[in-house]
Amino acid sequence: MRTAHDASTYVAAQRDAAADLPAAGRRWLDQCRSAALAQLELTGLPDQSNEDWKYTPIRPITREAFAPAQAGSDCPRQFVVASTIPNLDSYRLVFVDGFWSPALSHLDDLPAGVTLAGLGQMLDNDPARIEPWLGSALGSEPHGFIAMNSSFVGDGAVVEINAGVVLDKPVELLFVSGCGGSGRLSLPRNLVVAHSGSQATVIERHVSLLENRSLSNSVSEVIVESDARLTHHAVQQESPRSFHVGGLFVRVGRCAEFRSTTVTLDGALVRRDALINLDDEQAQARLDGLYLAFGRSHVDNHTHVVHHAPNGVSREHYKGVLGDRARAVFHGRIVVQPGAQQTDSQQRNQNLLLSRDAEVDSKPQLEIYADNVKCTHGATVGQLDEGAIFYLRSRGLDQVQARRALTRAFAADVLERMVPTALRSYLEQQVNDRMQAVSEIER
Amino acid sequence: MLSIKGLHAKVDDRPILRGLDLEVGPGEVHAIMGPNGSGKSTLANVIAGRDGYEVTGGSVRFFGRSLLSLTPEERAREGVFLAFQYPVEIPGVSNVAMLKEAVNALRKHRGEPGLDAMDFLKLARERLKLVEMKEEFLYRSVNEGFSGGEKKRNEIFQLAMLEPRLAILDETDSGLDIDALKVVAGGVNAMRGSARSIVLVTHYQRLLEHIVPDWVHVLADGRIVRSGDKELAVELEQQGYGWVNSGADQAVEVG
Numbered sequence: 001m002r003t004a005h006d007a008s009t010y011v012a013a014q015r016d017a018a019a020d021l022p023a024a025g026r027r028w029l030d031q032c033r034s035a036a037l038a039q040l041e042l043t044g045l046p047d048q049s050n051e052d053w054k055y056t057p058i059r060p061i062t063r064e065a066f067a068p069a070q071a072g073s074d075c076p077r078q079f080v081v082a083s084t085i086p087n088l089d090s091y092r093l094v095f096v097d098g099f100w101s102p103a104l105s106h107l108d109d110l111p112a113g114v115t116l117a118g119l120g121q122m123l124d125n126d127p128a129r130i131e132p133w134l135g136s137a138l139g140s141e142p143h144g145f146i147a148m149n150s151s152f153v154g155d156g157a158v159v160e161i162n163a164g165v166v167l168d169k170p171v172e173l174l175f176v177s178g179c180g181g182s183g184r185l186s187l188p189r190n191l192v193v194a195h196s197g198s199q200a201t202v203i204e205r206h207v208s209l210l211e212n213r214s215l216s217n218s219v220s221e222v223i224v225e226s227d228a229r230l231t232h233h234a235v236q237q238e239s240p241r242s243f244h245v246g247g248l249f250v251r252v253g254r255c256a257e258f259r260s261t262t263v264t265l266d267g268a269l270v271r272r273d274a275l276i277n278l279d280d281e282q283a284q285a286r287l288d289g290l291y292l293a294f295g296r297s298h299v300d301n302h303t304h305v306v307h308h309a310p311n312g313v314s315r316e317h318y319k320g321v322l323g324d325r326a327r328a329v330f331h332g333r334i335v336v337q338p339g340a341q342q343t344d345s346q347q348r349n350q351n352l353l354l355s356r357d358a359e360v361d362s363k364p365q366l367e368i369y370a371d372n373v374k375c376t377h378g379a380t381v382g383q384l385d386e387g388a389i390f391y392l393r394s395r396g397l398d399q400v401q402a403r404r405a406l407t408r409a410f411a412a413d414v415l416e417r418m419v420p421t422a423l424r425s426y427l428e429q430q431v432n433d434r435m436q437a438v439s440e441i442e443r
Numbered sequence: 444m445l446s447i448k449g450l451h452a453k454v455d456d457r458p459i460l461r462g463l464d465l466e467v468g469p470g471e472v473h474a475i476m477g478p479n480g481s482g483k484s485t486l487a488n489v490i491a492g493r494d495g496y497e498v499t500g501g502s503v504r505f506f507g508r509s510l511l512s513l514t515p516e517e518r519a520r521e522g523v524f525l526a527f528q529y530p531v532e533i534p535g536v537s538n539v540a541m542l543k544e545a546v547n548a549l550r551k552h553r554g555e556p557g558l559d560a561m562d563f564l565k566l567a568r569e570r571l572k573l574v575e576m577k578e579e580f581l582y583r584s585v586n587e588g589f590s591g592g593e594k595k596r597n598e599i600f601q602l603a604m605l606e607p608r609l610a611i612l613d614e615t616d617s618g619l620d621i622d623a624l625k626v627v628a629g630g631v632n633a634m635r636g637s638a639r640s641i642v643l644v645t646h647y648q649r650l651l652e653h654i655v656p657d658w659v660h661v662l663a664d665g666r667i668v669r670s671g672d673k674e675l676a677v678e679l680e681q682q683g684y685g686w687v688n689s690g691a692d693q694a695v696e697v698g
Contacts, residue, residue, distance in 0.1 A: 391531040394491050395545040395601065396519035409535025
């Protein structure tokens with residue numbers, strides 16, 4: 001039996017690397033890192049005795065000691081070009097194993113009032129600008145992996161939209177992992193600040209250069225100030241052998257609107273946490289999610305929406321398609337704090353099982369401490385409708401075509417609302433490609 | 444063309460068809476009438492190949508070939524079409540997507556090249572007119588949110604797109620008002636032809652005023668108990684089905 005590589009592996013790695021992290025020696029930052037490190041050391045990596053990890057064993061990850069990736073690995077330009085989304089006009093920041101690559105990025109004609117940069121560069125050159133934001137949406141570290149990310153915090157994306165600025169094109173953050181070889185750990189930390197009244201769309205995509213095993217631990221913090229509208233799409237399409245943990249931590253201000261779509265297409269084990277704090281009155285959030293899991297993949301989406309103030313609206317709709325022996329977890333927690341009256345909250349989780357051996361654990365959890373609210377939730381797990389399959393077959397579609405059409409239709413409505421449309425078309429194609437490859441659609 | 448001999452079928456272990464014989468020639472329109480529970484819809488579903496209908500005896504041959512060993516899609520590709528009594532709603536699959544895949548599956552089976560988007564749309568627009576449907580119906584999810592009449596018109600539109608050699612219309616008149624009935628009948632009549640046989644399964648005579656059959660058969664207790672021309676339908680309308688049940692065992696096939 002092989003030794004499990006637990007938190008101590010990463011605590012030791014952090015101590016080795018600490019002095020070389022960006023802006024090391026700056027007190028507030030050192031304190032952030034060491035507090036997170038202490039937390040990682042104290043709580044360790046999460047295990048199944050932790051209720052939030054009950055259905056997600058991390059043994060596949062702890063079998064190996066992933067080494068923090070080094071800056072400067074090579075990612076061929078052709079790969080980046082080939083990875084782009086057709087017809088998507090964007091400002092693009094590219095990250096190689098978590099490190100910003102200005103050479104591969106595309107920031108031409110960036111309008112005034114918008115900052116797009118690498119976090120490492122900002123920490124070195126203008127740390128005072130980062131200090132108020134870093135960790136502010138995250139709050140306390142929810143588990144060991146997030147603490148690990150915070151303890152190494154160094155590079156990633158900074159997106160800052162000044163008050164009132166409406167960004168004309170989406171910002172695309174492309175994270176390419178596996179560039180430095182097999183067994184690497186990348187740890188990007190992204191910071192998105194949409195100041196009052198601004199509007200922007202950020203697309204976060206995770207891809208692998210090679211089909212090797214890697215661990216990505218990616219954390220994004222998003223602050224949406226009053227009256228701002230921010231859309232965030234996260235797309236996980238790393239190698240089917242890769243591991244991905246990460247989270248999205250958001251604060252939404254007065255009359256502000258946050259929308260997100262979390263799409264998980266690939267990965268051996270994927271765990272994504274989302275924490276959305278609706279801080280002030282009339283804050284709104286829409287969270288959509290789509291996860292596909294085949295083979296022996298495991299996908300875990302953990303969402304946590306907190307209504308802190310009156311008249312907030314949240315809409316959450318996650319859908320999953322599972323085949324083979326895949327497993328998925330959805331945990332949707334909604335908390336309505338005292339005083340958050342007139343909260344209007346809806347949550348739905350729907351799962352389609354294409355094989356008998358696939359399994360899903362869906363756990364809605366409402367905690368309501370205000371008395372005048374409207375909250376609904378629902379979870380379903382089902383198979384394809386045999387009546388619809390027969391209908392399509394009676395028109396001449398074979399089993400495979402019929403099952404594929406119905407599976408695509410199930411997945412499609414999460415993507416339907418997505419803007420920009422180029423991203424939506426791209427994802428529809430990606431979903432179709434995976435359906436095409438799936439054996440048990442053919443029964 | 445369609446030759447059914449001594450057909451026995453069970454649903455949930457209950458015998459429904461008990462020795463049914465039916466011969467349908469090319470270009471003919473046959474009406475199958477009968478009281479509720481006589482096996483009309485079972486016959487339609489057995490021919491189309493729906494799961495849960497167990498054939499326990501007899502044969503169904505289509506152009507000399509046994510249909511019973513074929514999958515539903517193989518039957519469709521051979522030119523069998525069922526207009527459903529209760530068309531299924533399929534959210535997220537558009538009419539146009541389903542029909543394009545279906546039309547091209549049938550064409551491929553016949554060794555013809557697939558239609559490209561332009562030719563397909565041209566054909567679809569033309570056939571929509573037969574049932575007075577607007578083009579927007581192409582882009583809506585199959586039957587989703589359609590009224591009863593729209594669903595039935597959509598069935599006939601699909602019939603017109605797929606150009607089957609045998610169309611079975613299962614209670615297509617049920618739930619239609621007179622205007623919708625005329626539209627549906629108009630669509631069916633437009634698709635009548637020497638290469639297309641039609642079997643109308645219906646409880647009421649009123650559909651047969653608009654789609655005039657060559658033959659009328661009375662189904663009772665899982666068998667054809669009487670056959671005749673269109674006058675038989677009128678007779679049934681006047682006398683009801685009471686005589687059928689009481690006299691089924693002694694009934695002699697005529698016509």
